[in-house]
Amino acid sequence: MTGPDSYTAWLGGRSDPQLVALLERRPDLAVPLPASMAVLAARAEQRASVLRAADDLDTTAFGIVETLAVHTASGNEPMTRTELKRALRGRAKAATVDAGLTELADRALIWYEDDRIRLVPAAAEALPWPVGSGTDADSPAEPEITAALADLPAAERALLDKLAETGPRGRTRDAAPGAPADRPVPRLLARRLLRRIDDETVELPPAVGQVLRGEPVTDPHRLTPPEPTVTTFSVSEVNGVGAGEVGELLRHCTAIVDVLGQAPAPALRAGGLGVRELRRIARAASIDEARAGLLVELLAAAKLIEKGFPDPPPDTDADEFWAPTPAADAWLEAPPARRWVPLAHSWLELDRYPWMIGLRDAADKPLAALTHELRVPHAVRERRSVLEALAEQPPGTAMGPGDIGRLLAWRAPRRRRLYRGQVVENTLREAAVLGLVGRGALTAAGRALLADTPSAAEAAVDAALPDPVDHVLVQADLTVVAPGPLTAELQHRIALVADVESAGAATVYRLSESSLRRALDAGLTAAELHSLFERHSRTPVPQTLTYLIDDVARRHGRLRAGMAQSFVRSEDPALLAQVLASPVAATLALRGIAPTVAISQAPLGELFDELRAAGFAPAGEDASGAIVDLRQRGARITVRPLARQPYRPSPPTHEQLELLVTELRAGERAAGATAAQTVRSDGTRTSTAAALALLQLAARVRRQVHIGYVDAKGTAIQRVVEPVRVGNGQLEALDPVTGTVRQFMLHRISSVALLE
Template identity: 35%
Template sequence: MGFTQHLRARGEDGLAALLALRPDLASPPPSSIRALAARASGRTSVERALAPLDALTLQVLEAVLALAGTAGHPSGPTAAEVARATGADLDAVAAAARTLLDRSLLWSDPWPVPDDGRLRPSPGLEDVLGPYPAGLGPTLTATLRRRTPQALERLAVDTALPASTDDAAPATTADGEPALVGLLATHLAAPATVERLLDDAPPGARRVLEALTWGPPVGQAPQPGGPTSPVRTAVQWLLRHGLLAMSDTQHAVLPREIGLALRGDRTHASPAHAPEVVPAVPDPAVVAGDGARHAEEFVRLVAALVAMWGDQPASQVRTGGLGVRELRRLAVRLEVTDAVAALVVEVAEAAGLVGDDGAEQPSLVPTTEADTWLERPVGARWHALARAWLASDHATWLVGSRDEGGTTRGALDPELRRPWVPRLRTTTLGALESAGALDPEQVIEVLRWRTPRTPPAAHGVQAVLAEATALGVVGAGALTPPGRALLAGQDAGAALEAELPAAVGHVVLQGDLTGIVPGRPSPDLAALLELAAQVESRGAALTVRFTETSVRRALDTGVDAQDLLERIAAHAHGAVPQPLEYLIVDVARRHGLLRVGTASSYVRAEDPALLAGLLGDRALAGLHLFALAPTVIAAQAPAPQLAEALRERGLAPVLEGPDGQVLVLGQAPHRIRPRRGRRAADAPADDAAEARDRRLHRLAGDLLAGDRRRGEADDDIDPGDPAGPGLAIGLLREAAAEHRPVWLQLVGPDGSTSRRRVRPLRVDAGRVRVLDLDREAELTVAVHRIVDVTP
């Protein structure tokens, strides 16, 4: 059975499971099992399959790749033999092997694999892991094949190869290979043979081999004609006795079986172990409380952003995104750092709550979905934000840094896109999933063990942990219950609601115009305080202060003094303090003494003296004020602009309509329709996962049925179907891994074609190195010259 036949043997369920583990194999759908095998052995696909493997699993894969094809394991090693070679626990090796078999990085004949089944590496692994797995050189068979028949006979004499007792044994194998190659490989691979030869070796020979034993297995070879020395004599003796081989004209290489014999049949000096990090064990209540506090605060910041940009959209820079000055202005208004402000903007955009309005001078404006989001409970709002953050591909922590051209990167800058960011966030949080509280250095150590081929950058891990803490996914250094639900694809909003403290509907008012909310304010109380007070501090309790400006802001919305006092009294814990009543009554008494209308606009008052000083005020000269009557002044400016200018002078005007009725200040918030773009996709629902499984099963069934229709079920390659370039490479890799000969149809420089019987040796970098079996010569062929590959 070859690799292609192995894929067929997996059946529909097995192929569907493979396509689910390696989705790149199904996109676009392959045309046949042969095409699937070629794609699965391609360098890019193998790299992707290796990326999520931990250090022990990679070590097991290296051990199988090193042992397979050696004289002692011509059909591949068993799991028990791999455990002995690596020194790892058999159960751990078996679990790692199962992972590799599921991904078809290993395969076995028969399939499914029995407990004592032989494990074989899949084609293409050597291209990715290199020609010297575990620091071991090429096999003895590969090195002996490069020797002439005469050299093989001399080697048999020098190494005291036992004479064959079978006189009828052929001199060559069915593939035309000298039978001595296999006999010598088995003979030299025996540790007793190696030790016996070294006992008779010249001084320095053992030291030369010890220098190459644990890799790299290649060393500089003495050049012909050089001066005689002990090292030169030792190397020449080792070459003559097959314990070393020439890899090229300048380098000698230690054959794989010789290296294993010198290592004591070990592929690795010691098994890979998970890092011994000792996590802190914080109080679960502290973790949950810290996370809930940050989560609620982040929801509040996003809501404040929506409100700000709804009133006054934020202008974008020419290259896209939010400018540095605009970001700093936002950070000041939100009372957070620039980094937190950037995170708020990025997450709000990823959740589809804000977006580009598409105008000639583009601005960032809330979308219509922001209104729906604002109506949801806190938990549901947070879940939408956290899910968008987890799936976002923007490296938010790069905001404020400079690119290659020296330009400062802003929030929402298109240059922040990094396709690997979602995986970094998922793997970083996954490191905390089974542990307690870990510091960033411990998380980095765990991730380097889990994904040694793609270790994350330290600054990226630190940034992800800081963002997760700001969002409430991580609390006190550990994963919070809502964070665990988010990572598991469950309802994280409900998990957060369970952790939030009960809402408090009252405020303790003080005589110094401050108020304390001992907990999380209810929606009604939060709306009242947002309207009529300003926040002084947040934490376990919320402290607010009532000021002239905050009270006037409430009156500007159309609420009169009596209504405001009644609303405050309804939420007050006890009576409303007299200083607060005086403040509200005093502001209300002066509120509306000036009335602004449209002339372009005008100002009128009952007291002429109140208006007399405005005409001569130089600060108001830009409004072009002029008197219409002792109690009326007109202005060449819109009414809202005139009212704002008067407020800046310490006055408290109100707007009125043509009928003299007071108009409520303000305008409808800006909104745009959400547009498709970088918005994070929703997590797949159960029915979507089932639909994906049905699609993969249907594709697997179609591939198997197509092979049966074409009559390919019994052959790895259909001789009547010319292979395309990609498929040809896959077939050549498979033949090289299994040491099988193929027919290679080539096109020459003049356009003529030729057909050669070859054994592929190595496939990489757009070239194929093969052994021409009829001419007994090696040649290197460019891939574009290959027309067809057949058995």
């Protein structure tokens, strides 16, 4: 086998599809457009680019890199493919080695000279473990390490922690074989928690460092992926558990929207949500603070709550508040599955870690919800990686966090710190809260959402949720039991007339005088309330409820309030006289203007609150005297249309990279072309007239020319073209590489030369 004699020539000999594959894996090589293959090769060998390209390599690829590096470091000739397979025999199959070499070549981290495999120099620096660790089969296993660390003295543990944090190698005289056996280093060497390199150098084995840092433990000597332990559940069970979590998620999000609508939360100076406010929201929604933190992050990401100044303005003195947006009203009215999709999709694309809320920062202050400190650039990628590991398993198959972490760490060992147990466990916990994961397995909705098909995800959730019921069970103790999710209309009516006492698969509501008065305030009549329970209760309506409805309705509305600033009227003069004689009349500055009418300068809302606090039961009315619903709708914040979205660079498309490679080939051809006649010996033109004459000549005789051109961005390029027409300040020429006719402005052409 023969091949190129340099890295640049090897790159130039790659096919166009192979170069496109290279730029897809290493997009940094394409910006800005390399002028020649030599420029591309120089960029591909740069250390920073090589380290970036190695981030996605798996343990097999790094095992190949390490084997090649150790072999050449000893002064040997580069290995052949056959020699490499022989060296890795027992660690990886021949087909696995071939696949690893293909991946490394596609990333231009290795190249071939004849039949020898040459390694890009900086590739050895990308190894996620010290060179030589992967070739050492005698490494302590995780159980042995854990047992040895359990009873380790403080001095020895501190030494290991320091090496795990700063670097695996350390220098000490105690590394010599004759050092006192009771000193920390010899003791650690005896327990195999350290490895001797020479008489003054010790090294922390990779597995020991992984355990100390809380990372997934994988053996660099093993070049086959770890086999996870899986548990299988029925698909219906997994989807059912996920559907139950969806119901709880929507109920709690609705409660948070209602809490923030009634009392917007003041924003911190840094823009987040304070610990006290988060605690208040959690208490009002009857959930724990960790769950409340996750849900407010989801609502903010879905633009259902926003930071700003709400309308109506709160009484609290603050510059900005967190409150619902107008979009929350439409969201609240949507079917459950449609309400779930924006929340789940927002979490999947959230470049933040909500589970970090409450952790301590560098200044030992707790991290607050909705602050910038929660942003993690790689959060979206790692979150998807965890779920995609589950998606690779058959439906209904669950894996534990430890198995997922080990598998992902094996696939990307340079990023193993991102797959610590804490990260994977919290990602799975949040996915379970959203109903994407049930029993540790991915639900059908989770698979559809991960495949970027929201409509299929919505359909899967809709199919998994139990069918809504159109009946309730009214108990003698004035409780109403909903044996499942109610239909939208019945849910709205029951929520209006009763208060939730306990929620779950079967929700229990409590009927009371105040809840019935709330329904009457909204415009319902006593007859409508009787009809509601008679039509929808599967149990007989208790007589106590009938009496309570009639009693509340008889007293409700005898006193009427309206706008004067506000007024109070009653068909019963004695009742109005009682109001005017009570202390609340002085508080509201009530003044009687007729036996049945009194007016006040207090706002209508305040009038209602004070009269009810004094034991009266006023009802609101409009100009025609009809009862109207005067309940507060809650504050809302208008979403800022020009709010800057977080910037996420878009990778170039396959078509764009194909065009880029075509341009690179054209530049390479122009750089290698030989000129027979030039305008000047240095390639620059003497005058516009001379360049124009040469171009016109080339167009007449159909000769190709080499031109230098400065584009509108000021970038100097070279091209070999065949002039077709010259005129109107432009050169129209056929590009032999692309086969298309291109236009060049004559005043931007810096050199012209005929080709032999």
